[in-house]
Amino acid sequence: MKNASIAKIFYDVANLLQIRGDNIHRVLSYRRAAETIDELSQPLQDIRQEGDLEKLPGIGKTLAEKIVEMLDTGELSFYNRLAAELPVTLLDLLNIEGVGPKKVKLFYDELQITTLEELAEAAREGKLRELPKMGAKSEEKILRGIDQLQRQQTGRHLLGDALPLAERILGELKQLDGVQKAAVGGSVRRRKETIGDIDLLIATDKPEETIDYFCNLEIAEEVVAKGPTKARIQLANGLGVDLRVLPAENWGTLLSYFTGSQAHNVRLREMARKKGLSLNEYSFTDLDSGAETLCPDEQSIYQTLDLPYIPPVLREDRGEIEAAQQNDLPDLIQKSDIVADLHMHTTWSDGQCSIREMARAAVDRGLRCICITDHSRSLGIANGLSIERLKEQAAEIKEVRKEVEGQLLLLHGTEMEIKADGSLDYPDDVLAGLDLVIASLHVSLNQPRRQITERLLKAIHNPHVDMIAHPTGRLLGRRPGADLDMEQVFQAAASTNTILEINASPQRLDLNDIHIRRAAELGIPLSINTDAHAIDHLDLIDYGVAAAQRGWLTAGQVINCGPLTQLEEFQNGH
Ligand code: DGT
Ligand code: CA
Ligand code: CA
Ligand code: ZN
Numbered sequence: 001m002k003n004a005s006i007a008k009i010f011y012d013v014a015n016l017l018q019i020r021g022d023n024i025h026r027v028l029s030y031r032r033a034a035e036t037i038d039e040l041s042q043p044l045q046d047i048r049q050e051g052d053l054e055k056l057p058g059i060g061k062t063l064a065e066k067i068v069e070m071l072d073t074g075e076l077s078f079y080n081r082l083a084a085e086l087p088v089t090l091l092d093l094l095n096i097e098g099v100g101p102k103k104v105k106l107f108y109d110e111l112q113i114t115t116l117e118e119l120a121e122a123a124r125e126g127k128l129r130e131l132p133k134m135g136a137k138s139e140e141k142i143l144r145g146i147d148q149l150q151r152q153q154t155g156r157h158l159l160g161d162a163l164p165l166a167e168r169i170l171g172e173l174k175q176l177d178g179v180q181k182a183a184v185g186g187s188v189r190r191r192k193e194t195i196g197d198i199d200l201l202i203a204t205d206k207p208e209e210t211i212d213y214f215c216n217l218e219i220a221e222e223v224v225a226k227g228p229t230k231a232r233i234q235l236a237n238g239l240g241v242d243l244r245v246l247p248a249e250n251w252g253t254l255l256s257y258f259t260g261s262q263a264h265n266v267r268l269r270e271m272a273r274k275k276g277l278s279l280n281e282y283s284f285t286d287l288d289s290g291a292e293t294l295c296p297d298e299q300s301i302y303q304t305l306d307l308p309y310i311p312p313v314l315r316e317d318r319g320e321i322e323a324a325q326q327n328d329l330p331d332l333i334q335k336s337d338i339v340a341d342l343h344m345h346t347t348w349s350d351g352q353c354s355i356r357e358m359a360r361a362a363v364d365r366g367l368r369c370i371c372i373t374d375h376s377r378s379l380g381i382a383n384g385l386s387i388e389r390l391k392e393q394a395a396e397i398k399e400v401r402k403e404v405e406g407q408l409l410l411l412h413g414t415e416m417e418i419k420a421d422g423s424l425d426y427p428d429d430v431l432a433g434l435d436l437v438i439a440s441l442h443v444s445l446n447q448p449r450r451q452i453t454e455r456l457l458k459a460i461h462n463p464h465v466d467m468i469a470h471p472t473g474r475l476l477g478r479r480p481g482a483d484l485d486m487e488q489v490f491q492a493a494a495s496t497n498t499i500l501e502i503n504a505s506p507q508r509l510d511l512n513d514i515h516i517r518r519a520a521e522l523g524i525p526l527s528i529n530t531d532a533h534a535i536d537h538l539d540l541i542d543y544g545v546a547a548a549q550r551g552w553l554t555a556g557q558v559i560n561c562g563p564l565t566q567l568e569e570f571q572n573g574h
Helices: 003-020 026-038 045-050 061-073 077-085 101-111 116-124 136-154 159-174 206-217 248-259 262-274 298-304 320-325 355-364 386-403 428-432 449-461 486-496 514-522 537-550 562-566
Strands: 177-183 198-204 219-225 228-233 240-244 278-279 284-286 369-375 409-417 437-441 499-503 527-529
Touching: 003 026, 003 061, 003 077, 003 101, 026 061, 045 061, 045 198, 101 228, 116 136, 159 177, 159 206, 159 240, 159 537, 177 248, 177 514, 198 206, 198 248, 206 219, 206 228, 206 240, 240 248, 248 262, 248 298, 262 278, 262 320, 284 386, 355 369, 355 386, 355 514, 355 537, 369 437, 386 409, 409 562, 449 486, 486 499, 486 514, 499 537, 527 537
Parallel strands: 198 240, 369 409, 409 437, 499 527
Antiparallel strands: 177 198, 219 228, 228 240, 278 284
């Protein structure tokens, strides 16, 4: 056993003892021993052989015996006993900034919290603020800490963070002298929901200047690598940015290669080989004659392979090559097809803008229909609406509706809680009075598969429920989403014609691309919505459209694309 592993076990023992509420001196002795071991320059095994373990600072007879046990057996029975007594996942909580053993003990004793996910859920539900020495502020801080931690662990970033950064950097580089073409490549161009790193591609006759400029960007925290045709920088948020620079004559092959996906590229190369060609980032090469064919754009690559152009969002080797061969690629939905946004919040619950502001912003963005869907009464943390307030809201909507008449169809709906016991938050007669009823899971998302699936199915089968918002409840990089039997959910939605949402928020993108495609295959109506809590969020629709494209959707499969007469059918007597 290496020193670092032994030190780690001592740290863990110290932390577990402290969480258990042990004598502080005992806790400290383990921690001090761990620190000592961490700083040793000599392996513990050697020190032991010289009989010097007990001479180490802070290590007496008991701890020396424990070190010997670990050196001989590779484990520590005392640690194993502690781990049997307390969930070791509690140790993960200590990695959250500002959370120490005392807090972990408090969360465990009072709320039986054992994992990061459970702590995040409790924080989101406002349960932590009620504990001694805690408040809304510390709750928020914990959520941010967990967020940060989980991002670090997965090493992936949200498309919603990476795409704006990529475009900003590219915008700067485009201004440079000599630049002929510039594009974002990689998973950002394919609009994957999470991003490992940003890939930027530039065609220029001044490669050196471009690379210098890139490495000296204000935003670059570190230059990781720098060469004549490529460089890599790291941004303050940990995101890496790769830049490749080539002459414009290689543009098509360069862009295609670095857009990926790798799996898609492998298929392209195989097809090239069948034609007696090899394909790389520079060109096609004839395997017999060695003659090179340059591709100034991507179209000519696909042409050479006798394929129609395949859009980047489809390049995942999920059947797009076969579809292209049969000239059967989907006519993908575009943002310009969207005329409605059917899920948004106002100051009536936890939104930041009024109904009027949301309506006007929608008109400004060219939308023809929106639905106001504030939270329902049981979601106290989001200021959910009582039945009384829901009625008051209806009156205000009626007023604003008059103001935007002819410009915007303004619907009144709800985002209603499916409560932990599976019951719905409003009675049927209230639901019957609304234009659109969206049902959502927000609480107790960690129920076992059967229970939470049943819970959702019950909502789907209620005749008043029109749509299920963000069906799995996942938060990208933070929590995985409920353990639903999605196939059962899809079958139920298909049989009841219940709309499933593609929530466009970059933190959610729920349904995901694979689920979207399966749902569409079953003929389930789909709806792309921003779930906006402020005017600016209405612009996040782009992410939802990208997810829909990755799910191979056409405009006809998405109710937000109209026709308007179809949306007018939601109106309930106004
Ligand atoms: P990411 O960054 O993990 O979200 O995913 P990508 O797809 O952006 O992957 P990345 O950044 O490693 O590389 C960008 C593209 O470059 C990738 O989609 C395909 C191409 N590429 C990179 N490395 C290789 C490789 O070793 N072999 C092949 N065939 N292609 C590669
Ligand atoms: Ca990448
Ligand atoms: Ca890369
Ligand atoms: Zn919502």
